[in-house]
Amino acid sequence: MCNTSFSERGDKETVESGAFLMPKYDRDGLIVAVVTDVASGEVLMVGYMNEEALKRTIETGEAWYWSRSRQGFWKKGETSGQVQTVHEILTDCDQDALVLKVSVAGNGATCHVGYRSCFFRKITTPTDGAVGLERVESEKVYDPAEVYGKG
DSSP states (O other), X not given: OOOOOOOOOOOHHHHHHOSSOOOOOOTTSOEEEEEEETTTOOEEEEEXXXXXXXXXXXXXXXXXXXETTTTEEEETTTTTSOOEEEEEEEEOTTSSEEEEEEEEOTTSOXXXXXXXXXXXXXXXXXXXXXXXXXXXXXXXXXXXXHHHSOO
């Protein structure tokens, strides 16, 4: 499917300061992708890409990921309509992590449990020492059972 090609990993200087994409994948052949809203900068989700998913994303302008649980490709929004249009892809200095700046179609949500962002809870530490979670998004954007047909 993809005609895009990446440069072979170069020396440290070339990787850190050069002008060519030389992604470094982990031992499973994956690179982490932090996904943010292009307008607000809000972190929406974290996904993983293998080389083919990254190539598909670059070529189509829509976000593709590698599902570690299903061991297969998934185009974000293929079922839900929440397609992520990619406006910009950043890589860190050693090219082992990505940031995708996206806009989200449909209802604008990203999280498969119904919230706008997968990061809808924050960690709390009450005085009794029991670490808990508190919602920072008060309401779901949609009902996942209606979108995915399961609870």
